[in-house]
Amino acid sequence: MNSEKKTETAASPGKRKKPITAQDLMNAAVKLLDSHRSVSSLSLREIARAAGIAPNSFYRHFRDVDDLAVALIDQAGRSLRGVIREARQRLSLERSAIRTSVEAFMEQLDAEQKTLHILLREMSIGSPAFRQAVDRELRYFEDELCEELTRMAKVTGHATYEPALASKAITRLVFTMGAAAADLSPEDRGQIIDETVVMIKMIMEGAQSLARRSAEK
Amino acid sequence: MNSEKKTETAASPGKRKKPITAQDLMNAAVKLLDSHRSVSSLSLREIARAAGIAPNSFYRHFRDVDDLAVALIDQAGRSLRGVIREARQRLSLERSAIRTSVEAFMEQLDAEQKTLHILLREMSIGSPAFRQAVDRELRYFEDELCEELTRMAKVTGHATYEPALASKAITRLVFTMGAAAADLSPEDRGQIIDETVVMIKMIMEGAQSLARRSAEK
DNA sequence: TTTTGCACTATACACTTGTATATACATACG
DNA sequence: CGTATGTATATACAAGTGTATAGTGCAAAA
Numbered sequence: 346m347n348s349e350k351k352t353e354t355a356a357s358p359g360k361r362k363k364p365i366t367a368q369d370l371m372n373a374a375v376k377l378l379d380s381h382r383s384v385s386s387l388s389l390r391e392i393a394r395a396a397g398i399a400p401n402s403f404y405r406h407f408r409d410v411d412d413l414a415v416a417l418i419d420q421a422g423r424s425l426r427g428v429i430r431e432a433r434q435r436l437s438l439e440r441s442a443i444r445t446s447v448e449a450f451m452e453q454l455d456a457e458q459k460t461l462h463i464l465l466r467e468m469s470i471g472s473p474a475f476r477q478a479v480d481r482e483l484r485y486f487e488d489e490l491c492e493e494l495t496r497m498a499k500v501t502g503h504a505t506y507e508p509a510l511a512s513k514a515i516t517r518l519v520f521t522m523g524a525a526a527a528d529l530s531p532e533d534r535g536q537i538i539d540e541t542v543v544m545i546k547m548i549m550e551g552a553q554s555l556a557r558r559s560a561e562k
Numbered sequence: 563m564n565s566e567k568k569t570e571t572a573a574s575p576g577k578r579k580k581p582i583t584a585q586d587l588m589n590a591a592v593k594l595l596d597s598h599r600s601v602s603s604l605s606l607r608e609i610a611r612a613a614g615i616a617p618n619s620f621y622r623h624f625r626d627v628d629d630l631a632v633a634l635i636d637q638a639g640r641s642l643r644g645v646i647r648e649a650r651q652r653l654s655l656e657r658s659a660i661r662t663s664v665e666a667f668m669e670q671l672d673a674e675q676k677t678l679h680i681l682l683r684e685m686s687i688g689s690p691a692f693r694q695a696v697d698r699e700l701r702y703f704e705d706e707l708c709e710e711l712t713r714m715a716k717v718t719g720h721a722t723y724e725p726a727l728a729s730k731a732i733t734r735l736v737f738t739m740g741a742a743a744a745d746l747s748p749e750d751r752g753q754i755i756d757e758t759v760v761m762i763k764m765i766m767e768g769a770q771s772l773a774r775r776s777a778e779k
Numbered sequence: 780t781t782t783t784g785c786a787c788t789a790t791a792c793a794c795t796t797g798t799a800t801a802t803a804c805a806t807a808c809g
Numbered sequence: 810c811g812t813a814t815g816t817a818t819a820t821a822c823a824a825g826t827g828t829a830t831a832g833t834g835c836a837a838a839a
Contacts, residue, residue, distance in 0.1 A: 364816075383687055386603065388796060399818050401798075469686040469741055470600055507760060514761040517738045518731060524686055528693075543724060544731040544765075551768025581786070605826065616788050618828075782839065788832080795826070803818070809811085 367406040370396050371417055375459055381528070384414040384463065385471055415474055418467060421460035422482040428453050429489070443549075444542050450519060451538055454527055465524040483520065487512045494549075506555035515545050584623040587613050588634055592676055598745075601631040601680065602688050628688075632695050635684055638677035639699035645670050646706070660766075661759050667736060668755055671744055682741040700737065704729040711766075723772035731765050 373396035377387055389410055393400045407413040432449030453461045468479040491512040498504045505511055519541060526537040590613035594604055606627050610617045624630040649666030670678045685696040707729040715721045722728055736758060743754040 381687065381689060381693075383600070389798090390796065400796090401819090402817055404798085405816065466687060470683060471598065473598070506764065510757055510760050511764060513757065514735060514764065518735060521734045521738050528690075540727055540730065543727050547723065547728060547731060547765050547768035547772065548761075549768065550771045551764035551766065554767045554771045555764065606828090607826065615786095617826090618789090619787055621828085622786065780839100782837100784837085785835090787834090790829105790831085792829080793827095796824080798822090800821085801819090803816105805814100805816085807812100807814080809813095 365396060365398055365402070365406075367416070370398075370403070370406050371413060371420065373397075374413060374417065375463070378459060378462065378466075381466075383466055383470055384417060385411055385475075411472060411474070414467070414471070415478060417463055418475060418478040420458075421463045422478065422485075424456075424458065424460040425453065425464065425482060426485065429486070441542070443545050444538075447519065447538055447541050447545070450523060451526055451534055454523065454534070455531060461523065462527055465520065465527055468520070483516055486516045486519075490515060503553045504556040504560070505549070506552040506559065508552070511548055511552040514548050518544055518548070582613060582615055582619070582623075584633070587615075587620070587623050588630060588637065590614075591630060591634065592680070595676060595680065598683075600683055600687055601634060602628055602692070628691060631684070631688070632691055634680055635692060635695040635699070638675075638681045639695070639702070641673075641675065641677040642667075642670060642681065642699065643702065646703075658759070660762050661755075664736065664755055664758050664762070667740060668743055668751055671740065671751070672748060678740065679744055682737065682744055685737065700733055703733045707732060711769075720770045721773040721777070722766070723769040723776065725769070728765055728769040732762050735761055735765070 370392060374384065374387055374392045377391060377395055378384065387410060389403050390400045392410065392413070393403045407416070428449055429446070432446050435445055435449070450461075464479055464482060467475045468483070469476075487509070491508045494505045494508040494512060498508075522537055522541045522544075526534045529537065587609060591601065591604055591609050594608060594612055595601065604627060606620050607617045609627065609630070610620045624633070645666055646663065649663050652662055652666070667678075681696055681699060684692045685700070704726070708725045711722045711725040711729060715725075739754055739758045739761075743751045746754065
């Protein structure tokens, strides 16, 4: 058919000089994750092909595909932390803190780097190293939220029953709903956001109600 | 080495007559899922080998590995529904309905058929067909729970704010916590159960409190 | 009996995979 | 200049994959 295809190296015909970075490889891998594949389902050759390098050149940057996957998860965690930090700065205004945070979280789904997608996908599958990396990020979320809840309690007088547990419930819920929203069109995502916000309000209302009840006794 | 190995067919040297059922294939696949592999990471040949049949015989029973995976998910859902139904019958006595149900759910993690593991694993990865199948099971859960909540409301007078949403939140939470408990030792699982029970109580308390508040207005 | 259909098998093909080996070419240093 | 060194490359190979084709043996139907 095509007599032009001799080498395996032909991704972006652009005149790249020569040197390819590890980040380039990671970006190439992310681009392959379009639909519903897990990082470790990518083959070394596939990634190399997408990055426009020979298969063996992969080894100059990562030992494994799994090695690259861990690097991706770390990067995703860092990125997500940044998003949350930014959301916290936005929230001092009049809008609902809950809604603002959830929206910030879900907005990340549309970012060009699909970091959130990666986290959501790998949190339930893959090697123990993956899970550990994802779990670290989840706990970071929980801790921050727990701190926020207890701080809020002293200001508003609304104590929370078991702040650590409430935080955990909210965190898991947000991530789960995020996973459900991940493959929806952005306009359909609005409903998921609304649902998530109500769910969180239920948890917080319940935790405060239980706190009141256990204080009366 | 071994001069005996000529054919690809040699799994259980037992004198099986001939006919292999689709269920046999599914069981063979489940046995391969020991550690942390997703169903679709199994190769057709691998499954056929484990079942003791020639690779091509696979096609007599399933079109795809994905086809088999969907069958597995359906079976897992059916099994899980049975467990819950049984738990419901147990619950009319003095114990907490919530705790009883959660315990029944988590107990399923130790069953020989790793049905729950399969559901939990595949719910966040794999082809759209998988997700659809898992989603069907989740929604079944939600619907049952929602019905239960509204029924309870008429009996006890404690209305629930948005029963459908509360059900969704509880369902997602239980599944998420189940996934976290999946690779824990059974004794460490006790804490997860306790946590889950408290989380559910928060949601229900919150939903009832919100119902009261919106009724007063 | 012959015939037909079904469940299964063996062989084969084209393809992808990870990696071993050897080689090109640019830059840096003596 | 020569010569390391690092980065990229092509070629090659054994292993594994999905599946097309062509049987084989056996039970029920004719």
